[in-house]
Each structure stands twice: as structure tokens, then as C-alpha cells.
Amino acid sequence: MIEVKNARKSFGQNHVLKDVSLHVNDGDVVVILGPSGSGKTTLLRCINFLEKADGGTLTVGDKTVDFRKASKSDILEIRRKTAFVFQNYNLFQNKTALENVMEGLVTARKVPKETARTRAQEALEWVGLADKWDAYPSQLSGGQQQRVGIARAVVLDPEVILFDEPTSALDPELVGETLAVIRRVAKTGITMIVVTHEMAFAQEAANHVIFMDGGVVVEEGSPNEIFVNPKEERTKKFLSRILSSDMYEI
Amino acid sequence: MIEVKNARKSFGQNHVLKDVSLHVNDGDVVVILGPSGSGKTTLLRCINFLEKADGGTLTVGDKTVDFRKASKSDILEIRRKTAFVFQNYNLFQNKTALENVMEGLVTARKVPKETARTRAQEALEWVGLADKWDAYPSQLSGGQQQRVGIARAVVLDPEVILFDEPTSALDPELVGETLAVIRRVAKTGITMIVVTHEMAFAQEAANHVIFMDGGVVVEEGSPNEIFVNPKEERTKKFLSRILSSDMYEI
Amino acid sequence: MRCAAQRKGRFAVDFFSWQRFADAWPKILPYFSVTLQIVVTAETAGILLGLLIALARMERVPALQQIFAVYVSFMRGTPMLVQLLVVYYGLPFIVQLLTGIDLSGWNKLFFVCVTYGLNQGAFLSEIFRGAIGSIPAGQKEAAWSVGLTNWQAFRRIVLPQAARVALPGVGINLVGLFQETSLACLIGVVDLVGRAQTIGTTTGHLLESYVVIAIIFVAVSVALQTLFRRLDGKLNHSRERGVSAA
């Protein structure tokens, strides 16, 4: 279970999150949609305390903290329950693909090195990168880096995974495969919050869809509610643009 | 006109480009498709001499050079005829959005500063970032950074623009708009090579589609030929996977 | 108690007097200009030379690369006083041999500045090399892709970002240079520290003069630090995303 209440965040005069709340049940897959700059990444970053929100509270599992008053150990506890897949990958530059995936297991979770290696190799296989295990990030293609990032998060088997556009650099084939991975992971009861621009992905994978714009949640509901019967004007407009671009589909 | 003949490139034992050739007419929009790691980025990088190809020749306009023997001034000449939109944006970290867009005009093209500023502002407006002109890259969202990268290339008005997944971080709304920008640019006779995973985009914008896999061009032709009547097994398989993921479309 | 007091009385040497401290100021202060001249010329020359060396070595310019490697090694590896002697005695000889110009009557300060410039160049080149190497390759590539030349890409994109990384190292190096100029007295150029020492030998009391130069140098250090913090603020836009918490 993860719950955000009244999250607020400004950069100077720019109010990026204006009172955002959301509630996600265990094992749910929540997709956040919204135009560029609407605050999606910022919201995920606040949940993982990579950004200090200006106000609001966060609950992960049985742990509730105030965004502003969270202590170091609170933050560490929440971070150990969550994992993050970055929009720009953020792989450890000084570590190979395999080491990137092992790092969290070995250092944070104290998993014995051999076990960690096996699990990391499995995770890399899942994402189709078994042969690239000893390449450094600078030697990987965009899509390969993104997949290492996904493996690094998934291998930790956390309560919650925060995905920030996990398929932006992937070709359609891989999007399908990643979707499968995410679906498989969801079945094990891990909660997922996914920011994505892939509507197909959203429709297929999500239990719940949130549409954000200008720092507020404009509308939320089941995929059907959002995609088929959107209530808000803004949502309708956003979706109509997509539909028009879908016109070119075969 | 841009032509690549027999481009080859290896990283150690990894043969990333095995004899790739392609020919693009002025004002054409060529889309390169292919799975992750198939060498698409490497090909574009070789064309812009960001990577030194192991063999082959390159023709841009009336200038033909051997990839391996190109002199410094050859390289500079070709780079001034081309522009590159990076998969991971690569914005100048020490410059604001506006300065990023102005840099090539002022320093490389010697356009007077005031003219450059006006043109850069226009370009930022095109991509919907008029209000973010004085933000540094670290203060921009993923999609915003990607759009600055597009503006930075387009503003140069080069003979050829190389796009490496220019819409990966964009929401569907913006994908449509960017598509429009690209189409508009194409009309002015600029040649474009676009690596993308957006099939809709490919179908709509391309005159010519190239499908790459494992470092070779597997198949090429008009969008119709590739999407509707692919000849090669590999292409068919790739496309079938996309079609299956398109099933979830509304 | 009594014993300690007695002992102190007997052992006391008059190390410090405010009178001598006050007297030292007007004698020492004028020599600040000598120190300043050495530092300014040496640092300017050092920065330019350092950049040149760093670039030549990083770009693996044939011949230059090897020459500079030996040069840096020599400048870092041998005592400064040896370098000063080499320049002071060797340079006029070489110049005379090559060009016929007679340098031997030139101001000694010239040789001091040359030595310090050459030495700074070597040390700074390594600071720059580290800093330039830390800028991701993508930055340079992006610059090339918009048509900048190698040099333009370096000057406008890489250098400003590397400057920030190099700044603390350059700062400490510069503060050190202020103090190191005292070696110039080896060939008779008297700077701040040299002057303090000569006062020490005439009065028999060194501490007061030393405290004077310490105060001057601390002031210099504080001023430089302030300046560098300003610069750092100007150069700092690349990494402001996120908190550094926990």
C-alpha cells in the first residue's frame, strides 16, 4: 500500500506539484499520464525522497512520514521498500551491467555475493541482456541501458517500484517484453507506479490510471473510465490528440 | 543528398555495423527501425564522425569522404552540413535552453547575436518551450530537454538532420506536434534520417523506411512496402510483435 | 608551583614583542608588490601553459605529448630551487646560443617569474587534465554536432564545466604559490617572506615578522576564497537537481 497526501513542491516561483494525493493498493499497477512538464517525474522523485517536497505525507506499507519532517532513518527505510527506474537511466558509470544490478542486493540487502550474482544474471536475462553483463554503461545502447535500469530495480524485489518512462528507449518488440515483465512482477504482489507515454501499455497493464496536468491530478479511474469515458475537458483533449496520431496506425 | 557506402564498425570483437549502405535524396525523410542494440545510433554517430568507422565512404551533398581517411577540415565541413539530435539529449550543461539553441548559430555559423537570439526564440516556440528559455538543462523535465535538443538541431537549418529517437521522452500530444515540426522542416528540403520506435510516426513521416538488425540493413523500401508487405522473415517477426502490442489500442 | 615559576623565569626568552611587531609592518608591506608581481605573472603564464599541456596530452598530439610528459615530470619531480637555478643560469646561455640575445643583465625578477610560470604550468596542467577528463564525452560530441571546431567546443562547452571541477585545486595551488615565492631570494629577489627573514636576521627576532606575513597571507587566502566562491556560484548550474539528503 502506498499513499501520498497533499504533496506540494515548488522550484522557486514554479509550483510543480500543487497538492497531489494518490492511493495505491498492494499489487496495483498505477499508470500516471500527463503532458511533458506536468510534474510526473517530480512526484516520483518526491516519493523516493530524491526531491524534498514542501509539504504532505507519505505512507508506504505501515510506515507514514511527513515529507518535510522525515528523519534520515525514515528516508532510508522508505528507500529500501521502494525502487526507482530513472527516465535517464542513471546507471552507475563505474560499474558493469552485472555490477549495477548486484549492487543493491549486496550492499543494501546484504545478500551473499554468489546468490546476488545468480539473481542479477537472471534479471539481466529477463530483460534480454544476458550477453552484455560485463559492459560498462558507456558501452551500451540507449535501450540496453534502460533495460539494465529496469533489472536493477526489479531484482531488489521491493514493495513498490517507481517507473519513470521505462520503455521510452525501447523498440516495440521490447516494449511488449517489458510489459510482460511488469505484468509478471505485478502478479507477485509488488506495487507499481508507472509514468509512461505509451497508451497501449497503460491500457494493458494498469489497474488504475491517473492523469496529471499542471501539477494537479486532473482525473483518475480505471483504464476504461479514463480512456473510454473521460470526464474532464483536459483529459478529453489530451486523448483526442493521441487518437488523431493513432489514425496513422495500420 | 546523403549516401553511406559499406560502413563498417566494430567495438573489439563486437561487429556493430557490418557493411551498411544507404542512399537518401534531398528532402527525403528516412526512418530507421530496428531492435535495441542493432547499431542504429552507431550508424548515425559514424555519419557525424562522433565515432570513427572502420571503413566505408560518406557523401553529403557534393562532398565525398572516406570514413577512415577524413581530415579534420573534411570532418568539420560535414558536421556543419549536418545536425544531430541525441538519444540522451546531451544538452550543454553550462548553458540555458536559449543559449543551447543559439550556440551553433553564433559560434559555428557566425550569425550575429541578435539575429541568433530571435531565431532561437522562434525555434523554442515551435517546440512549445517559449517560457523555459532561461532554464538550465538540470532544471528541465525529460521531455523539455528533448525538445531543446530538437530545437538546437533544427535552428541550424542544415542540409541533413540526424534524429536519434527524437520523441522517446515525449507524450503523445507532443509526438504529434514534433511530427508536424519535422514534416514542416522536410518541406523546406532538409534531408532527415530518423531513428525511432514510433511506428505511427514512421508511417506518417517517412518516404523511405530502413529496417536494421544485427548491424546490417535487413530490408528497405517505402513505408507501404515495409509495413504492409515485408519480405524478410526478420522484418515480419518484428512487425508482428508490434501489431500484437497494438491490439491493446482503443 | 614555585619551582615552575622559577623555571619559567629563568628560561624565558623574549620571543614576541608588540613593539617589534608594529615596527615590522612598514618594513615588510612594501615587498608585497614583489610577491604579487611574481604570483600574477606566474599564475597567468601557468594557466595558459597548463591548458596547452593538458590539451596536448589529452589529445595525444604526437611528439608534444611525450615532450610534455617529460616536462611535467621534471617540473613536478625536481626541487623548485634546482629549477630556479636552471632557468637563472641556463636560460641566458641557451638564448644566447640560439638568438645571440644577451639575457644575463636582465632583471632577476624576470627569471623568477619564468621559473614560477614554468613550474605552475606543470602542476596546473595536471589539475586541468583531471578536470577536463571528468566532463562526459557527450558534451563535446554535442558541441561538434552543432558544428563547433575542436577548439570552440573546448573553450565554450568543456572548459566552463571543467573550470568548476578544477577551481578548488587551482585555489589551493594559488594560495600556495603566494608562499612559495620566497624561494626567489635564492638569487637575491626579496619578496614578503624573504624580507621577513632578513628582518629576523638583523633583529634576532623572527616571530613578529612571521606573524605579519601570516596575517597578510591569511587575508590573501580569505580574499581568494571569496573570489573563488563567487566564481563557483557563476559556474554552478549543472547539478542542482535533487537533495543530497540521507
Add this chain to the structure above:
Amino acid sequence: GCSTKAATTAAGTANTGTSSGVQEIVVGTGHAYSPYCYLDANGNLAGYEYEVLKAVNELLPQYKFTFQTFDFKNVLLALDSGKIAIGAHQFEKNPQREANYLFGKESYTTYVRYIIVRKDNPKNIKTLDDLAGKNVQADNGDNATHLFQEYNKTHTSNPIKLDLLDSPPKDEVVAGIKNGRWNAFSTTKRDLEVYNKQYGDGLRAVGSPILTSDTYFVFKKGNTKLQEAVDGALKKLKTSGKLAAISKKVIGADYTKNE
């Protein structure tokens, strides 16, 4: 402004300029060895070396002496390289040195060195042999240092414990003797007087002199013409009593002949 004012007056090469028949001679001396060569309150070169050579110059109208300063260790290097023609920094002779340089034949200062101890002389030191096993402070490069080192070469079983310092502040040395860090050091009586005056009466000389030596001007090998001219002038200054007068004025007493 550059370097010392003393140095700026000196220009040109060592002894080449012969304009108007007067030959310019560059003298190399130091600037941090009071009272022999140092900078006065205005930063001008002053001291015994300067005064003596000025007097010498007055007797040698064919020359014009100008002065440059160097670190002690560097004066003779300047001589070697031809930057100067006379080295004046209280140089003492020995056979090894004479193999390299031309020393004057006329000395112009005399050093008589004693062992200096704390006034109460707790270790009852009198002779060089008494120093065996004791802590002795010595200056790097000093002639007395050399004497101690030579002594140690022949007395390896119980050597003098030498503590070599490189131009330490004198107040520190005196303090070290007073608080027992060192048991003794060596200097001349005239320096001792200065120390006792400056740092509070607390030291005294013991026994008989351990070392007597004279100092000479140094010339480049082969430059006998200049050496002889200077020696001649020095001799005249000695007989006329002028040298003794300079010594009295600058150093405080006549130190031009043996005590």
C-alpha cells in the same frame, strides 16, 4: 620595483663593461646575514661586506663595484657562471674549496669560536671531548659543524649528538639551550654578547677556542688580476687602520686580526 634595491643598482654582466676605462665589477653577497650582509630598515643592502668593499673600491679607481645579493649557497654558483666577479659572504678557506675557487690572500675577518653553554653549565662542559654524548646544536653548513663532524669520525663509539638546523631563528636556539634541549652550541664571543643582550643574560662561553678561522673574498679561478688588486687594497686598509675602524663601526669591535 623588483628584487632588492641593492640588486637593481647592479646591471650588466660581471666584469665586461669597460666604458670610459672604468671596469664594472659585480660583487655577489647575501642579504640575510647580519651584520655582515643584510638589508637595512629601508631595504637597502648594508653590512660589513658592503662597507669593506666600498672602501676597497675607493682605492681602486679602475673598478666600479656594484652589488647583487644571493642566498649563501648560491653566491659561488653565480661566480662560476660569470654573473659576479667577487663573492663576499664570509667565506672560509679549506683545501677542497681552494681547488675550485681562487681565494684572496688577505683575510678581512677573523672568527674565534667557543663552546657556548647555559650560564650554570649543568653538565660541566669545558672542552670538545666533554661534548661527547651530549646534544649539540649546529648550523647546517657552518665550519664548526664541520669540526664536530670530523671529531665524530674519529670518535665513533661516543660521538657528539649533533642536531643540524638550517638557518634557525636565533631566539629559538638560545631558548633550546636554556631549557635543556641542547647542552651546547658554538659561536664567537661577539655573537654571544649579542645573544645575551637580546635574549636575556643566560649563556656563557667555556674553555679555550675550538676553532679559529679567517674569511676571504672569493674570485673566479684565474682572475688573479682582480684578486691581487683587492688584496693590495685590503693590505692598505689594514695598515691604515681603516679596516679595523669599519669592523668596529659595523660589527662592534675589531675582528680583523686574531684575538
Add this chain to the structure above:
Amino acid sequence: MSFTLEEFWQCVLSGLSCLPNTILLTVVPVAFGAVVGTLIAIARIYRIRFWGRFLAVFVTIYNGIPFLVALLIYNLIFMTKFGDVAAFFHLNLSLANVNVMGVGLFALSLMEICSMSETIRGAFLSVGQGQFEAGYSIGLTRGQTMRRVIVPQMIPVALPMLTNNVIGAMKNTSVVMTIGIMDVLNGAIQPCNVTYNYLVGYVAAALIYWGIAAVLEAASRKAESRLGSYRRQTV
């Protein structure tokens, strides 16, 4: 000036005999510098309460004080206060029996700490923020992220400057001769006191230093290219 090869050799031997001093006076301060300097750099970067500001001021001021002055003052304090301190602890020690090496080590260490903290701070600034975030996001603590991700990326940046520091520290040891510790340079010129041929001693010392520096440089280059191999090179 004339000199024999034998004279030169004597200088080399005399210099080498003091090498242990120079090594001790280099290694200890550099070790302290690396460890404490890193801590100071971290405190300043994270603006840790009180310490961050305090250390910034301290480093600035301390860097300003010429080493020679600091050394002189420590030595004075040592000489005048040692008896009292020894008496206070009821130690039966007199100044005559203790080594001034401690003073030299202390002074040099403090200097190295200050200058290395700046080197390290600079290198730190070169590591992208995203690397921290990635570490935090997989549940590493700040210390773990530093140790496993940030420091390894700082090393190739800092190595050239650290080599500057180490070689500089080695050469700086000659200053401690003012308080009576003989290092390579001063050792090498000892034989020259007899002949006044100081140049021979200088050259001998220079060769010894250069030899050591060359070894250090080679090692540093090697480490740099190995530890920095993950970085992409441009064409």
C-alpha cells in the same frame, strides 16, 4: 667549478641516507591528508551543521599561513611547553630525549589535510547528481553510495591532482630542516659544505626526487587508466 664523479656519488649516498626521513614525512601526512581531507570535503559539501562552515573557514585561514611560519610556531610551543606538559603527565622525559620528528609530522599533516580536502572537493563536484540518486534509490546509505559509487568515480578525476599533492609533499619536506630534521635535499648537500660545490648536491637531490616522482607518476597513470576505463573516449 670542477667536481668529481666521486663527489657526486657522495652526495647521492648522503641524500639517500636521509630518504627514510623524507618517506616518513611524506607518507604519514599524505595518509592523514587523504583520510581527514576526505572527511572535511564531505562535511563542506553536505554543509553539515556547524562543521561545514567551521571547516571552510579553518581551511581558508590555515591555507593562508605559510608553512614555515606554522612550523616555527609549533616548534616554539613544543620547546617552551614540553617541560610543563611532561611534568603534568608525570612523565620523566626531558626535551633532550625527544625527537622533533613529531613536530614536523604534525605540521606537514595539517597542511596536507587542508590542501587535499580541496582536491577531493573538486573531484567530488565532477560526479553527476544522478549517480547519488541511483545509489539512494536502491537503498544504499549515503556512506555506501559514497564508498561504492561516488569515490570510485572521483578517483580518476582526482588522481592527477593527488599526485601533485604527494610529489609536492615529498619536496616540501626540506623545509623541516629549520627545526633539525634532515631530508633528502639537505642530506644531499651535506658533502658540499666542505667544497662549497652546492650544485652537485642539488643535482643529486634532484635526481633522487625525480626518480621517486617518476615511479609515483607511472603508478598514478596506470591507476588512472585502469580506474577510469569506464569513461567513454571521444574520437
